[in-house]
Amino acid sequence: MLVLMETQRAARGRARSEVSRQAVLAAATQIIGTDGYAALSIERIARESGVGKQTVYRWWPTKADVVMEALLHKVEVNIPIPDTGSLEADLRQFLTTSLRFGRMSQVVELLRALAAEAQLNPDFAERFRATFVDHRRAALTTILTRDEGRRPAPVRTSTLVDVVFGVIWYRLLILPTEFDDDLVTELVTLLTPTGDQ
Amino acid sequence: MLVLMETQRAARGRARSEVSRQAVLAAATQIIGTDGYAALSIERIARESGVGKQTVYRWWPTKADVVMEALLHKVEVNIPIPDTGSLEADLRQFLTTSLRFGRMSQVVELLRALAAEAQLNPDFAERFRATFVDHRRAALTTILTRDEGRRPAPVRTSTLVDVVFGVIWYRLLILPTEFDDDLVTELVTLLTPTGDQ
Amino acid sequence: MLVLMETQRAARGRARSEVSRQAVLAAATQIIGTDGYAALSIERIARESGVGKQTVYRWWPTKADVVMEALLHKVEVNIPIPDTGSLEADLRQFLTTSLRFGRMSQVVELLRALAAEAQLNPDFAERFRATFVDHRRAALTTILTRDEGRRPAPVRTSTLVDVVFGVIWYRLLILPTEFDDDLVTELVTLLTPTGDQ
Amino acid sequence: MLVLMETQRAARGRARSEVSRQAVLAAATQIIGTDGYAALSIERIARESGVGKQTVYRWWPTKADVVMEALLHKVEVNIPIPDTGSLEADLRQFLTTSLRFGRMSQVVELLRALAAEAQLNPDFAERFRATFVDHRRAALTTILTRDEGRRPAPVRTSTLVDVVFGVIWYRLLILPTEFDDDLVTELVTLLTPTGDQ
DNA sequence: GGGTAAGCGAGACGGTACGTCCGGTCTTACC
DNA sequence: GGTAAGACCGGACGTACCGTCTCGCTTACCC
Numbered sequence: 034m035l036v037l038m039e040t041q042r043a044a045r046g047r048a049r050s051e052v053s054r055q056a057v058l059a060a061a062t063q064i065i066g067t068d069g070y071a072a073l074s075i076e077r078i079a080r081e082s083g084v085g086k087q088t089v090y091r092w093w094p095t096k097a098d099v100v101m102e103a104l105l106h107k108v109e110v111n112i113p114i115p116d117t118g119s120l121e122a123d124l125r126q127f128l129t130t131s132l133r134f135g136r137m138s139q140v141v142e143l144l145r146a147l148a149a150e151a152q153l154n155p156d157f158a159e160r161f162r163a164t165f166v167d168h169r170r171a172a173l174t175t176i177l178t179r180d181e182g183r184r185p186a187p188v189r190t191s192t193l194v195d196v197v198f199g200v201i202w203y204r205l206l207i208l209p210t211e212f213d214d215d216l217v218t219e220l221v222t223l224l225t226p227t228g229d230q
Numbered sequence: 231m232l233v234l235m236e237t238q239r240a241a242r243g244r245a246r247s248e249v250s251r252q253a254v255l256a257a258a259t260q261i262i263g264t265d266g267y268a269a270l271s272i273e274r275i276a277r278e279s280g281v282g283k284q285t286v287y288r289w290w291p292t293k294a295d296v297v298m299e300a301l302l303h304k305v306e307v308n309i310p311i312p313d314t315g316s317l318e319a320d321l322r323q324f325l326t327t328s329l330r331f332g333r334m335s336q337v338v339e340l341l342r343a344l345a346a347e348a349q350l351n352p353d354f355a356e357r358f359r360a361t362f363v364d365h366r367r368a369a370l371t372t373i374l375t376r377d378e379g380r381r382p383a384p385v386r387t388s389t390l391v392d393v394v395f396g397v398i399w400y401r402l403l404i405l406p407t408e409f410d411d412d413l414v415t416e417l418v419t420l421l422t423p424t425g426d427q
Numbered sequence: 428m429l430v431l432m433e434t435q436r437a438a439r440g441r442a443r444s445e446v447s448r449q450a451v452l453a454a455a456t457q458i459i460g461t462d463g464y465a466a467l468s469i470e471r472i473a474r475e476s477g478v479g480k481q482t483v484y485r486w487w488p489t490k491a492d493v494v495m496e497a498l499l500h501k502v503e504v505n506i507p508i509p510d511t512g513s514l515e516a517d518l519r520q521f522l523t524t525s526l527r528f529g530r531m532s533q534v535v536e537l538l539r540a541l542a543a544e545a546q547l548n549p550d551f552a553e554r555f556r557a558t559f560v561d562h563r564r565a566a567l568t569t570i571l572t573r574d575e576g577r578r579p580a581p582v583r584t585s586t587l588v589d590v591v592f593g594v595i596w597y598r599l600l601i602l603p604t605e606f607d608d609d610l611v612t613e614l615v616t617l618l619t620p621t622g623d624q
Numbered sequence: 625m626l627v628l629m630e631t632q633r634a635a636r637g638r639a640r641s642e643v644s645r646q647a648v649l650a651a652a653t654q655i656i657g658t659d660g661y662a663a664l665s666i667e668r669i670a671r672e673s674g675v676g677k678q679t680v681y682r683w684w685p686t687k688a689d690v691v692m693e694a695l696l697h698k699v700e701v702n703i704p705i706p707d708t709g710s711l712e713a714d715l716r717q718f719l720t721t722s723l724r725f726g727r728m729s730q731v732v733e734l735l736r737a738l739a740a741e742a743q744l745n746p747d748f749a750e751r752f753r754a755t756f757v758d759h760r761r762a763a764l765t766t767i768l769t770r771d772e773g774r775r776p777a778p779v780r781t782s783t784l785v786d787v788v789f790g791v792i793w794y795r796l797l798i799l800p801t802e803f804d805d806d807l808v809t810e811l812v813t814l815l816t817p818t819g820d821q
Numbered sequence: 822g823g824g825t826a827a828g829c830g831a832g833a834c835g836g837t838a839c840g841t842c843c844g845g846t847c848t849t850a851c852c
Numbered sequence: 853g854g855t856a857a858g859a860c861c862g863g864a865c866g867t868a869c870c871g872t873c874t875c876g877c878t879t880a881c882c883c
Binding site for chain 3: 661662737739740741745753757778780786789790791792793795797798799800806807810811813
């Protein structure tokens with residue numbers, strides 16, 4: 034119904050230019066690829082995309098939102114929730130998928146830039162969380178909750194979720210290290226009930 | 231030896247003004263307290279501290295370095311490494327100390343700002359790690375290494391360290407949540423060998 | 428014939444909206460009255476009149492032309508040429524009428540704005556002269572020409588006309604002074620043959 | 625004494641760059657000569673003079689003030705007041721000098737632009753009057769005042785002054801006509817006592 | 822105690838980007 | 853074909869900082 038109303042919407046005036054939208058995203062991606070996020074400015078995006086500055090401001094509140102939209106083309110937003118019946122297998126699959134992006138250096142640079150921006154701009158922080166954090170948290174929470182009853186005891190599911198994403202973001206943002214393949218195994222070990230051994 | 235050389239240093243010309251140094255740090259602290267880190271600029275630091283811009287540039291490479299020095303007055307840099315004989319007690323003490331700063335909102339804001347800056351400026355990132363990350367990592371590594379032999383198996387000490395700091399930084403930088411008191415207990419549970427039950 | 432064709436003109440499509448025309452003139456008048464001519468823009472006229480920008484551009488080449496049309500509602504365009512038989516009386520009447528507008532501050536502000544625009548835009552300058560300058564010049568020329576034979580000598584009628592309008596415009600545009608009542612008498616004295624004393 | 629104090633002035637900080645000042649004036653002159661005053665913008669002045677925008681804003685409140693300063697290099701500001709003993713000769717000399725600038729098309733274009741700006745900006749209007757209007761008015765007033773006693777009667781000196789400058793500005797700003805040589809003679813005739821015939 | 826060298830506050834400099842506004846044009850759906 | 857709506861590119865506005873530079877002054881060591 035809502036969709037219908039939106040589709041029916043009067044839509045007066047000239048329609049948004051899809052060409053300009055793509056040009057902006059492409060220019061932003063290209064600038065960051067060449068000179069890094071620090072060199073990104075709305076002025077330069079407009080200049081190099083051949084788009085009016087006002088057009089950028091009309092559709093994106095900050096340059097970080099431009100970058101976020103560009104990144105969404107590279108990363109799947111819909112997180113598949115594995116359900117193999119085995120907690121361990123589910124976890125392993127989820128982690129393997131998640132870490133794959135952490136190894137794509139282009140994606141990592143953008144994620145770092147967005148996280149930085151989120152520190153400085155609370156409004157953007159909220160959009161960032163809604164887009165890049167909440168979905169994945171929910172997925173992992175679902176996986177771990179299935180197992181809740183069997184867990185030894187005093188560790189809340191939400192804390193376990195924080196452990197997983199904490200390690201990932203910590204390595205992305207604070208340490209200069211890369212992800213290695215054993216990390217998945219180690220995290221699975223930490224998260225699964227140990228009493229079954 | 232190095233210290234000696236520095237002390238012996240010719241030191242011709244006028245000496246560095248301690249008054250100006252303090253004024254700069256005070257102004258930076260005050261600006262951030264009032265308007266947030268986003269409002270901080272070297273221009274404004276100079277203006278409000280009554281110091282020449284050149285003086286700021288002479289002694290600090292970026293405004294983040296000013297903030298970092300100001301923060302060092304609020305946080306202990308030398309991390310005491312507890313050694314009670316009990317891994318669990320050592321861990322609990324270390325975590326309690328570490329989390330205390332995570333609850334001081336003024337400190338948290340500065341840490342977030344510095345982390346943001348570190349994303350955008352690799353040179354600063356290195357100084358930031360050397361100052362705020364490496365010492366604490368080394369301390370926790372020492373604590374956990376004592377126990378290494380007794381751990382079940384496949385989880386490296388460095389990964390356990392990442393788990394601890396990962397959770398902390400993740401909550402500081404990504405989530406809007408606060409630290410609660412149970413977190414220490416949960417982390418200790420996760421990190422200590424479970425075979426002792 | 429041409430007129431006939433125009434009158435017969437097929438008039439295909441929608442006719443010009445008189446409502447919009449009035450709304451544009453009213454908005455322009457209102458904006459200038461509130462914030463002065465410097466605050467006038469076609470964008471704002473369209474916004475405040477509820478008219479499409481394109482509609483303004485279709486009917487008026489510049490914002491100054493909008494103002495000019497608005498002003499024509501306040502000032503008589505057809506200049507009555509007094510003919511009392513006495514040069515002095517004719518002059519006095521003509522000058523009194525002309526100066527009346529120079530005392531209406533609302534009219535003065537618009538005239539100043541139009542004169543300013545005429546300096547910067549030659550095309551508009553021509554339309555401005557045709558509308559606000561030529562008629563009055565012709566009227567005064569007629570009055571003074573009747574007397575030409577009786578004038579002492581070397582001053583051309585056109586120069587006398589320039590003297591009259593020169594004083595008026597000079598006070599409107601360059602000096603911050605107002606018109607006073609004695610000016611009419613003084614100008615009449617200067618312009619009428621002095622030999623009749 | 626005042627001069628001394630100004631000369632003694634502390635003069636802290638870097639001195640104003642004379643090179644930049646000249647570059648700004650030259651660029652403004654060149655832009656107007658090429659594309660007309662309507663094409664002048666502070667942005668373009670800065671760009672073409674190789675000067676920072678802020679530098680222009682630091683020293684000139686509006687672009688019209690830049691133009692005014694540039695014009696002062698072309699026109700004498702100190703008005704010599706002739707005193708030959710004969711009113712007629714003094715007037716003739718003063719008018720001949722004044723009209724000379726009215727024939728220099730480059731000067732005329734700038735004067736028209738400044739007059740236009742003065743209509744739209746009251747602050748500038750005052751500076752414009754102080755610089756280009758008041759000195760000349762004072763000079764002519766002095767000349768005419770010497771003769772005051774001999775004048776027939778009811779025309780104030782200030783009105784006569786307005787007549788002279790009125791004709792000049794009227795032809796510069798409103799009419800498309802040029803000055804011709806007979807104008808001086810005609811104005812002298814109008815202004816000198818007629819009883820001497 | 823004079824020379825000299827570095828630090829100091831002040832502030833101008835060339836740049837770059839900010840976010841806003843407006844100029845004209847173009848496109849859309851409606852009337 | 854006119855109309856309101858509104859997006860489009862271009863470009864100027866005036867401001868804020870950037871990092872550098874250049875003043876005249878102060879401080880403090882060194883000969």
